[in-house]
Amino acid sequence: MWGKLGCVSSLNQVASESVHGGNLAAQQRVMTSGCDVCVEENKVCKGEHSLDHQEPAQANSSFAHAVINMIGMLIGLGQLSTPYALANGGWASAFLLIGLGIICAYSAHILGKCLEKNPKSRSYIDIGQHAFGAKGRILAATFIYMEIFMALVSYTISLHDNLFTVFSGTRLNLSWASNLSTSQMLTVVAVLAALPSLWLRNLSSISFLSFGGIFMSLVIFISVACTAVFGGVKANHKIPVLQIHNIPAISGLYIFSYAGHIVFPNLYKAMKDPSKFTQVSIVSFASVMALYTSLAFMGAKLFGPGVNSQITLSMPKHLFVTKIALWATVLTPMTKYALEFAPFAIQLEQHLPAKMSSRNKLIIRAAVGSFLLLIILTLALSVPYFEYVLSLTGSLVTAAGSNIVAIILLQELPHLSHLGVRARQEKVVFVTCEDNDKVKDLEMFTGKYVRLEASSTGVNINLSSPDSNGYLVLKNLSGTESTTVEAPEAQATSSSAFRAPLLSQDVSAGGVVLLADADTLTSGAKAAACGRLASLAAVSDKVYSDRGVPASFRTPAGAVIPFGSMELALEQSKSMETFTSLIEQIETARVEGGELDKLCCQLQEMVSALQPPKDIIDSIRRTFPSNARLIVRSSANVEDLAGMSAAGLYESIPNVCPSNPTVFANAIARVWASLYTRRAVLSRRAAGVLQKEATMAVLVQEMLSPDISFVLHTLSPTDRDHNSVEAEIAPGLGETLASGTRGTPWRLSSGKFDGIVRTQAFANFSEEMLVSSAGPADGEVIRLTVDYSKKPLTIDPIFRQQLGQRLCAVGFFLERKFGSPQDVEGCLVVIPTCRKSYEEGEEEEGEEEEEEEEEEEEKRIPMGTMLKPYLKGKRKRTMFQLQYIWRRLRGGDNEFSAKVDGDTEIVHAEVRDTSVSDVLSKDPKLKNILHEDEIKEIINSACLASKMLSNDVEKVDP
Structure with a gap:
């Protein structure tokens, strides 16, 4: 008895079922989607309709190939952000990460069932047509092609950003690519190297590239693990249980970690045995979930809440494993192009004429893919699709000019953070609020003019309107003056940079300026102020307040690399002509279209690659002890000026040592390069300062390891009381206060004449920044969780009383010497020995x-x-x-x-x-x-x- 004949397609692929029910499909299945499954006895389907949907290649992907491709598609750059997501969402958010993985794995299983039930469907586009007709096909195709395009652009930008990090401080001079920065040139080379991968036709071959991506991910994981074990970073951070308010934000990061479904239909169709697709999904998602979860916990525990959104950027830069991890992040995008491009390439071949030879199809596929990738490369390098997230700390106030007249921040932060300083200086209304009910009340005024009255006793906000003159008059309730917020066309700036002199003969010979000799013309306003503080410290031992409280203080030793040193390094590197050309271009460069970003990037790369003259490094080495920890600070002629503080615009590099000349020289170059960041350029442009007039001196000071740091206001910023000083105090280094870290500092108010100290607030920062004396001098600081039960400012009212009186005496002394109210940065370095011994006894x-x-x-x-x-x-x-x-x-x-x-x-x-x-x-x-x-x-x-x-x-x- 003859059995039922199966469908015979034009590809002569046969599947048969015996009369006894024996299933031979496992050996060879029909791969043409044009045939319906059912055939009748003794009848043959000729399969002519299969010509419209031919398979471009045979199903030759094994179970292992499918697993490698699926893991390779899922894993990658998403793993870099999981520690950041866990640290901000709490360890309970790991259940969200795992839950999303389970849901995605189940959706892959459902996808396989859909493709099994309807063999005509080969992609999400076919599924869209089957479900919603032609409109569904168009909608699905739009989203699919947009995802492919965006993913390829994202990989290219990620490639560029990581190359910029790896080759920071390196400059390539190629005549044919003079308009490209080093990182841009290397990105072009990397993309050209990845182009041949788009010519691969079957997923079995692509799986080798996917394995490379998996290997890079494992390298990153092992690098983080080695940092935890051998890197000197103590994994002692506490991860909160759950931070529900951060869940919406981190959910996107977790979902992004499982992106890759677009390729799943192609993986299914390429399998020799598609019935195992569900098993492939389970193995792949389980492996990825295990890696993501373990890396998330390890990174969050290792670096705590301060972990970077890309964990490799949180790893100590001096470690060899960090360099390996950064290279892995560079190579990972190059392994993604072929697999991400595969769905588009398959769709392309399906729409080519059936009679076209396989060779011609391959040529067209390669040509279209190469052209598309080159367009993406051009787009990624010329238009910043991913803008760098500008720091909220002061980057928006001046750079935005008159477009911003008020800032309402939904968190508490120190009064003298960079954002607070620049907001007050620009006469921008600055409000912080953590009360959700108050925030809801404010939302009712969106898009409307309001009148805000703020004082130390409370805040009132009411509807208002601009007056006939085009500006709002805001009464200063806490002082005797009024502040006028003018309309955009009425504003003018009085800030201007002083012209720095040419480099003196002494400096060109390798000399540096001692801190006591620093003045504004040679060293900048910041260094000059520090020099005057040093001279005042020498006489402060003899000064006491009316109540007998000493006003004595000390300043760290220092020296200045004066104005003109950067220009000397440019001359020595024969880069002055290119530098001058770029400076002229940024004067008029447009923000739109990325023109300014491109020029700033080129300037920073050029300057950060400079090597300071050897004589200057030798002079610094002779000035300080060989094992001294130093901090390298900016002292530009466009900062710390009346009307233009430039707070937070320019770099300070802590924890470097002159005994390591390479690291020390790079720190100096980084400070120079910070003169040309995007926000620094925009800030000077808004202030009416020409870019060519800006120059940078470098203040080098002994690095202290304080127990607490403070900012002292000799005129209270809250109630404008001239009879008291107010101090904001944070544990560890003062960057916690300056950077606008979320949280509240200790706040003490002390009367200048009555000696009464009032505690206005207790600190609640979760971390303190410290310099480890035993660690390497690599320009990095460590972060430790604060234990307030051991902080005397929290537990001892007598210590608060004495510290408040001492700070008051120092602040009042400086205010009289400088002739006006001052904001003073300082720290307490040593806790008395007797108190230390008492604490040891308590423990x-x-x-x-x-x-x-x-x-x-x-x-x-x-x-x-x-x-x-x-x-x-x-x-x-x-x-x-x-x-x-x-x-x-x-x-x-x-x-x-x-x-x-x-x-x-x-x-x-x-x-x-x-x-x-x-x-x-x-x-x-x-x-x-x-x-x-x-x-x-x-x-x-x-x-x-x-x-x-x-x-x-x-x-x-x-």
């Missing part, structure tokens, strides 16, 4: 008695050592320090179980025989700080404690 409470006794002998400062400097008058003590001595003396039994200087009786005799008059004779200034009864109380406490050590009396709590 040991709760341990077993034997361990405490052993540690006391090793760690504790002997009581005689603590008391003698004070009692013998060898150094002054503030009330804060004396209070901690007292608390130290009245600790538990174990606190004083160790012997003191080997002879407790001598200590007791010294304490007992000391009178108030003895103390004051040694240090008369204590009379202005402490009352006589306070001094008596401390002496009596010391006496009682010393008696306890010698077992003369029972322990008494004084």
Whole structure:
């Protein structure tokens, strides 16, 4: 008995079913979509209709090839952002990442079932036509081709950005590409190298490229893991459980991580055995989810909330594994072109004449693909499809000119952040608000004129309208003046840069300017101000407030690489002519179309590749100790001026060392190059300053490792009270305050004449930035989670009182010397030794008695050592320090179980025989700080404690 004959297509591919029910489809299946599945007994379908939908190639992709292609399509640049998403969404958001992966895997399974039920469907375009007719096909095709186009553009821009990072500071001089920057030239070369991959016709061959992409992703993962183990970065950051308000934003990042469905129909059709497509989906998505989740947790734990949106940019730049990871991010996009282009190429071949030879189809496919990719390359390099996200810190205020008259920020931040400084300087209304109900009330005024009245007592906002003169008059409720926000055409600027002199003969010979000798003409306003502070610090030891509080302070050692040094380096590198040409072009370059961005990029690459003269590096090395940690700061002739602070526009590079001349020279060049960032150029343009007039000196100072940093306002920015100063204080380095980090600093207000200190706010920053003395001097800082239970500003009111009074004395002294209210940046470097020993004692409470006794002998400062400097008058003590001595003396039994200087009786005799008059004779200034009864109380406490050590009396709590 003859069996049923299957459909015979023009490709002579046969599938048959025996009369006994044996399924032979597993061996060979019908691949023509033009045939319906059903055939009748003893009848043959000739398959003429299959000519309209011929397969361009046979199904030759194995299970392994399909898995590699699917993983290669899913994995890639999306993994770089998962640590950032997890750190901002909380560890519970990992369930969202996993859940989205499961949903995408299930959708791939459904897709396979759809293609199995309707073999005529080969892509989403066919599915759209089957579901909604011709309109559905057009709509699906529009989205599919747009996704392909956007994906290819994204890969090209990512390639360019990563090449810019890898080759930062390198410049190529090619006559045929003089208008292209180094990164642009390398991007062109990389894209041309990737062009042949578009000629691959079957997915089995493309799978080798996909494997390369998978390998690069594994390299990135291993690099991050090596950073965690060997990179010196402690993975001690706490990941919050859930930050629900960030979920909408990070959802897009998680969804992007699973992008790639566009190729799935082609993967299905290319499989030898499509029935295993669901298994391919499960294996692929499970592998990708495991990699994404583990990398997300590792990166978030390693770098905490400060992790960059691209994790490779958070890795320490000096590590070799970081360079490997950056190269992996460069090569990853090059492995994506062929697979991303495949759906378009297959559709293209299907619409070519059926009688056209396979060779001609390949030529047309390659030509169209190459032409498309070259268009994308041109677009990606000339039009910034992905604008760099400008920092909110001051980048929009001046650069936007009169287009912005108010900023309402939905977060709290320090008053003297760069954004706050520039907003006030430009007379831009600046409001911060974290109250969601208030925000909803403000939304009602969208698109309307409003009148905002703000003072220290409250904020009122009401509907208003512009007056007949075209400007709004805003009364300054907290002061005696009024502020006028003029209409755009009425505004004018008075800011101007002073013309820097040519490089002196001394400097050209390799000299640098010592900080004490710095002046505005040679070193810039910032360096000159630091130089004057250094001279004032020398005389501050003799200054006291009316209440006897010292106004003494110190300044770090410093030197200045003066104006003209950058120009000298340009002359030595024979780049001055090109530099001058670019400067002339940016004067009139348009923002639209990316012209200005392109020129700024070329200028920055050129300047950052400069090498400062060797004599200058040698002079800096002689000025500072060889192992000194330094910070390299900008001191331009267009910053720190009246009406043009340029706060936050120019670079400061911390934690470098002259013993590493390469890193140190690169830091100097980066500061020079920051003169030509997009927002710096726009800021000067808005201020009416010619670009050719801007020049940069470099201030090099000793790098401090402060416990706290502060910004001191000698005129309160909140209530404009001339009789008090206000300090904003943050843990660690001061960049937390300047950069506008989300959060609230400690805020202290201190009266200039009554000495009353008021605590206005407690800090809640989640991290502090520090410089590790044991780490490399690589221009980077570390971030640690703040433990406020150990911060004296939080737990000790006496410390707040003393610090507030001291800052007030210093601020008032500087205000009088400079002749006007000042905003002063500073830090507290050393916490007193006696307080440190007290904290060590507190940490040991709760341990077993034997361990405490052993540690006391090793760690504790002997009581005689603590008391003698004070009692013998060898150094002054503030009330804060004396209070901690007292608390130290009245600790538990174990606190004083160790012997003191080997002879407790001598200590007791010294304490007992000391009178108030003895103390004051040694240090008369204590009379202005402490009352006589306070001094008596401390002496009596010391006496009682010393008696306890010698077992003369029972322990008494004084």
